Each structure stands twice: as C-alpha cells, then as structure tokens.
Amino acid sequence: MNESNKISDxxxxxxxLNLHERIQHHITWSTFFILAIxxxxxxxxxxxxxxxxxxxxxxxxxxxxxxxxxxxxxxxNLIYQALYLSLTKPGRSLFFDMVPGFKDAKDFLRNMxxxxxxxxxxxxxxxxxxxxxxxxxxxxxxxxxxxxTGFFLWFEQYFPKFFLDVSILVHTMEAILASSAIMVWHxxxxxxxxxxxxxxxxxxxxxxxxHELEEEHPLQYQRIQQAxxxxxxxxx
Amino acid sequence: xxxxxKKNILSLNSLVISAVLLLCFFSIPDLMAADEExxxxxxxxxGLGRIDSNGVKRLFYVDESSYNHSVHGRIxxxxxxxxxxxxxxxxxxxVDCATECHIAEPSVDRKFSHARMIDDFEKSVHGRGSEKNPxxxxxxxxxxxxxxxxxxxxxxxxxxxxxxxxxREILDRCLGCHEDEKWTRTYYYxxxxxxxxxxxxxxxxxxxASCHEDKEKMKRHGLEATGTYRDTFHWQAIKYDNENAPTxxxxxAPVGYFSHHIMPKTDPGSAVHKDNLVQTCSNPFGLQKxxxxxxxxxxxxxxxxxxxxxxxxxxxLASFERQEMIKRGELKPFQTVLTENVRNxxxxxxxxxxxxxxLIKYFxxxxxxxLISFMIMHQILDFxxxxxxxxxxxx
Numbered sequence: 001m002n003e004s005n006k007i008s009d010x011x012x013x014x015x016x017l018n019l020h021e022r023i024q025h026h027i028t029w030s031t032f033f034i035l036a037i038x039x040x041x042x043x044x045x046x047x048x049x050x051x052x053x054x055x056x057x058x059x060x061x062x063x064x065x066x067x068x069x070x071x072x073x074x075x076x077n078l079i080y081q082a083l084y085l086s087l088t089k090p091g092r093s094l095f096f097d098m099v100p101g102f103k104d105a106k107d108f109l110r111n112m113x114x115x116x117x118x119x120x121x122x123x124x125x126x127x128x129x130x131x132x133x134x135x136x137x138x139x140x141x142x143x144x145x146x147x148x149t150g151f152f153l154w155f156e157q158y159f160p161k162f163f164l165d166v167s168i169l170v171h172t173m174e175a176i177l178a179s180s181a182i183m184v185w186h187x188x189x190x191x192x193x194x195x196x197x198x199x200x201x202x203x204x205x206x207x208x209x210x211h212e213l214e215e216e217h218p219l220q221y222q223r224i225q226q227a228x229x230x231x232x233x234x235x236x
Numbered sequence: 237x238x239x240x241x242k243k244n245i246l247s248l249n250s251l252v253i254s255a256v257l258l259l260c261f262f263s264i265p266d267l268m269a270a271d272e273e274x275x276x277x278x279x280x281x282x283g284l285g286r287i288d289s290n291g292v293k294r295l296f297y298v299d300e301s302s303y304n305h306s307v308h309g310r311i312x313x314x315x316x317x318x319x320x321x322x323x324x325x326x327x328x329x330x331v332d333c334a335t336e337c338h339i340a341e342p343s344v345d346r347k348f349s350h351a352r353m354i355d356d357f358e359k360s361v362h363g364r365g366s367e368k369n370p371x372x373x374x375x376x377x378x379x380x381x382x383x384x385x386x387x388x389x390x391x392x393x394x395x396x397x398x399x400x401x402x403x404r405e406i407l408d409r410c411l412g413c414h415e416d417e418k419w420t421r422t423y424y425y426x427x428x429x430x431x432x433x434x435x436x437x438x439x440x441x442x443x444x445a446s447c448h449e450d451k452e453k454m455k456r457h458g459l460e461a462t463g464t465y466r467d468t469f470h471w472q473a474i475k476y477d478n479e480n481a482p483t484x485x486x487x488x489a490p491v492g493y494f495s496h497h498i499m500p501k502t503d504p505g506s507a508v509h510k511d512n513l514v515q516t517c518s519n520p521f522g523l524q525k526x527x528x529x530x531x532x533x534x535x536x537x538x539x540x541x542x543x544x545x546x547x548x549x550x551x552x553l554a555s556f557e558r559q560e561m562i563k564r565g566e567l568k569p570f571q572t573v574l575t576e577n578v579r580n581x582x583x584x585x586x587x588x589x590x591x592x593x594x595l596i597k598y599f600x601x602x603x604x605x606x607l608i609s610f611m612i613m614h615q616i617l618d619f620x621x622x623x624x625x626x627x628x629x630x631x
Binding site for chain 2: 049056158159161162169176177181194195
C-alpha cells in the first residue's frame with residue numbers, strides 16, 4: 001500500500017450500527033433481561049422466596065403479566081427485524097454480510113491456531129466475524145423456538161398435554177442455553193474483553209473508531225479505504 | 237444413657253405430679269366451671285407429660301380457652317376418652333373418632349358420631365381395606381388425627397398461630413336474635429371454620445407429601461412416589477403463596493368429590509380417572525374455574541410423572557440421584573428414570589412420550605454443556621491472546 005496515498009484516520013469514526021439496528025438491539029436486550037428474570041423466578045427454590053415477604057402472591061401475578069408483555073414486545077421486535085432485513089437497503093446488506101460461508105470455518109481454525117500460538121498470523125475478518133455470525137443466527141433460532149413454545153404454554157388449553165410437556169422442557173432449556181450463552185459469549189466480547197471494559201460504545205452511538213475497525217474487521221476497513229480513495233481521486 | 241434420662245424424667249414426673257396434686261387442692265373452683273368432670277384440675281398445667289415406652293414425648297396439657305374455642309368445645313372429655321375410669325388412669329385406649337357422643341345431630345335427631353365419615357374413608361384408597369382382605373402395612377396408612385391435628389393437642393409454644401378468625405361485625409348480626417353469646421359463638425365457628433381451608437396451600441401439599449414423597453413407603457404399597465409435583469407449574473404458583481393454585485386435594489378431590497373418599501385412579505369414581513379428567517381440569521363447579529376450555533387432549537397424561545423437567549438449580553441433584561441409581565444397578569446409563577413398576581403401568585404411548593422427553597432433555601443437556609464449555613474455553617484463549625497483543629502494543 002502506498003503510504004502517501006493513505007488517508008489519515010486519526011479521530012475518525014465509522015457507523016457500525018445504524019439507528020434502526022440500535023433500536024432493535026435496545027429492545028432486544030431490555031426485553032431479554034425482563035424475560036430472563038421473570039422466567040427464572042419460577043425456578044427459584046422455595047427458601048429464596050422469603051425475601052419477597054408478604055408480597056409473594058402479587059409478585060407472582062405481576063411476574064406472569066410482565067413476562068407476557070415483554071414476550072410480545074420481543075416478538076414484535078423480531079417482526080421489525082425481519083422487515084428491516086428484507087425491505088431496507090442497509091438491512092439487506094446486513095443480511096448478506098451475515099450469511100455464514102466457508103471463510104468462517106477457515107477463520108475459526110486459523111484463529112484457534114493463532115490463540116494457541118502455533119501460527120503468528122491473525123485471520124482477517126470481514127464486517128462480521130464467525131463469532132458474531134454464530135451469535136446472530138443462534139439468536140434467531142433460539143428466539144423462534146422459544147416464541148413458539150411460549151405461545152403453546154400461554155394458550156395451553158388448545159394443545160395436547162404431551163405437547164405442553166415438551167414445550168415447558170424446551171422453553172426452559174432454551175432459556176438456560178440463551179442466558180448462559182449471552183453471559184459467556186456476548187458479555188465477554190463487548191464488556192469484559194481487555195481493551196473493551198467496561199463496555200464497547202457501539203451499542204450507544206453505533207460508532208466504531210477507524211483504528212478499532214482496522215484491528216477487528218480489516219477486510220471491511222480496506223474496502224472502505226478503497227472506496228474513499230477512489231472518491232478522493234475522482235474529486236481531484 | 238437413655239435409661240438414665242428416663243429415670244431422671246420418671247423422678248421428675250413423680251415430683252411434678254405430686255406438686256400438681258398439691259396445687260389442685262388450692263385451685264379456684266371458678267376456673268373449671270365448663271369442665272364438669274374436673275379433668276382440667278390436673279390437665280391445665282402445661283408441664284404435664286411423660287415419655288412413653290416407645291420413647292415418644294407425650295404432652296397431656298389442655299389449654300382451656302383453646303379447647304373451648306375448638307370444634308369439640310362443647311363436648312365433655314369423657315365422651316371421647318371413654319376408657320378413663322379412675323385416677324391414676326390405667327389401661328387407656330386411643331380415642332375412637334367413631335364414638336357416639338351425647339350431642340344430638342340436629343338434622344336427624346340421632347346421637348352425633350363421625351362414623352359415617354369414617355365408613356366413607358375406610359372405603360377410599362387410604363382405608364384399611366376389608367376384614368377379609370386387609371391392606372399390607374396398615375401402620376403406613378393415615379388415621380383421622382394424621383390430617384386433622386386437633387388444635388388442643390398442640391403444645392402452646394412454637395406453633396403457628398392459626399387461630400380461627402372471627403369477624404365481630406358478623407357475629408353481632410347473629411347476636412341480634414340469639415341471646416346466649418357463648419352458644420352463638422360456637423355455632424358461628426361451626427359454620428365459618430368450614431368456609432375456609434384451615435391449612436394453607438403449602439401446608440396441604442406438605443401434608444400429602446409427608447407420605448407420598450416417601451419412596452420406601454410408596455414402594456411397599458406398589459405406588460410411585462410423587463417426586464415431580466414440585467416440578468409442575470401448579471407448585472410454582474403455590475410456592476409464591478397463590479391460594480388459588482391447585483394443591484393435591486384440588487385435583488384428587490375437587491368439587492363434587494370428597495376428600496375422605498379419594499379413590500385410586502383406576503376407579504371410575506376417582507377425579508383423576510381418565511374419563512373424569514376433563515371435568516377435573518375445567519373444574520366447572522368450583523369457585524375457581526381452572527382450565528374452562530380443557531379438551532380431552534389437554535386433560536390427559538400425567539401431571540406429576542417421574543418424568544423429566546428442565547432444571548437450573550436441580551441439574552446437579554438429578555444427575556447425582558441418577559448416578560446413585562446406576563451404582564445400585566437400578567438403572568443403566570442413559571436409561572430413562574422409570575422404574576420397572578412404573579413402566580409396567582404406562583401405556584405404550586405414555587412410555588414413548590416419556591422417552592422422547594428424556595431424549596430432549598439429554599439433547600439440551602449435552603448442547604448446553606458442550607456449547608457453553610466450548611464458549612468458555614474460546615473466550616479464555618481470546619483473553620490471553622488479547623492480553624498478549626496489548627503487551628506487544630499492537631492495540
């Protein structure tokens with residue numbers, strides 16, 4: 001790369017999440033928290049419930065209502081996301097960038113070799129790396145499973161008992177899976193990772209610094225640089 | 237050591253008895269006005285008790301005001317404790333709840349007795365069976381007092397204060413016509429105490445579970461211990477003190493059935509017989525219409541089977557229990573936790589359903605275990621790698 005041709009990117013920021021995506025993320029995390037808390041409340045051991053004292057019965061009632069309201073908001077958010085992905089230009093670009101490919105498998109193996117210090121070369125990630133793709137798509141699958149099983153349990157009288165037995169098992173297991181995955185996978189990536197603590201700012205203003213982009217998504221960074229260079233050159 | 241204690245207690249007892257007798261001479265006659273046979277002369281002292289030959293501590297104290305406010309408050313002691321003839325009491329038999337007492341049953345003008353109730357109970361699944369065909373292990377079966385703990389027998393310290401409620405304004409309405417306040421109060425209690433369940437929902441479950449969760453005891457009777465009621469959503473609501481959520485009684489003896497007459501589920505007179513399940517789930521005659529739109533497909537299968545449930549806090553425990561069963565040779569690894577006994581009682585569909593549930597649970601347990609440990613390992617590697625990079629100053 002010709003050094004003189006490189007555009008200085010000191011203090012330069014790029015948009016990683018646009019407003020739509022940020023709103024979707026805010027709805028998702030807030031409803032997820034409410035759903036996880038109100039959901040796991042039924043799994044609490046009896047002895048722990050003494051902290052609620054005399055309000056236990058009311059709390060149980062409100063718990064059920066809150067869980068359902070949050071669930072409906074989350075499902076509407078899923079529909080919003082599906083529409084955004086299919087109808088808008090940035091949505092479609094997000095979808096196509098998110099599609100997993102053979103490169104992700106290669107990236108994973110290369111990354112493992114890099115982590116284990118067998119190889120010195122870090123794989124070059126595009127806009128979304130394999131971690132983000134995995135999280136995104138397992139999120140969709142889990143969301144759909146938990147939505148359907150949740151509806152079966154909500155309108156229980158229309159379904160056979162065995163269906164409900166399976167639903168309650170899958171619903172709870174899926175919730176355990178999702179919550180622990182979020183805690184281990186996502187919280188580490190955006191909160192606890194060295195250099196990120198206490199949190200990455202992308203979820204608040206959607207901005208990523210050019211430096212960070214070059215470090216974490218080099219292929220996308222190169223593409224942007226290319227495009228900017230072309231536009232600079234044509235301007236001249 | 238035990239003998240020594242007994243000896244001490246015996247000497248202590250004789251001391252107490254002599255002290256009590258001495259005190260009795262000076263006691264005020266007014267105090268025992270309600271007690272014609274003057275039993276309270278001795279039994280009013282809260283220290284009165286002994287340890288019987290089985291080593292069980294027995295308390296003979298009777299709190300007068302509690303007794304007067306109890307359902308039996310108008311009945312003389314000797315009406316029930318018939319074998320008490322002389323002092324000191326010898327050859328005392330247990331009180332038979334079927335005893336006729338001097339109170340007349342107002343609706344038919346006959347002597348009052350619980351015999352009718354007991355007859356019904358003996359025919360039920362909890363009964364002792366007929367004389368020709370008695371049940372095995374009668375000592376496991378509940379007696380009247382196992383469930384109906386007579387309040388006056390409960391020692392005055394350390395008990396929950398579940399005193400019958402009395403609404404003064406309602407009692408006053410009764411007193412508008414009825415002159416004698418004591419009589420009115422008694423009949424007020426007589427009605428109101430039947431309007432409400434005395435036990436809280438949680439206590440009710442505890443009562444039934446005290447036998448039905450005992451695996452040894454249930455095995456003796458060829459029954460399956462109820463291990464999973466506390467896994468149902470019904471229990472989750474009761475755990476949060478929701479008094480409308482169903483306890484054992486609400487499904488096994490709902491409105492239209494009788495709790496003294498619980499029948500085995502194979503009997504067509506049982507609320508949980510497969511033909512009666514739709515009505516039991518919809519509960520159309522109860523105050524709480526539970527699942528009004530219940531269909532036969534909804535109201536089938538086992539509510540609290542020995543089946544599978546997703547667990548967060550109990551995964552470790554469940555697997556521990558499973559390991560124990562494998563060790564004892566009752567279970568092969570990866571086999572469902574259905575004992576031979578239970579498996580024989582299941583229909584083919586129920587059996588395969590249980591297996592499917594088990595497989596789903598295994599699938600998720602492996603998925604969660606595998607995926608999360610992969611993630612943890614991945615992130616630990618990432619952590620050290622990122623730290624190395626920062627040290628090198630690449631970031």
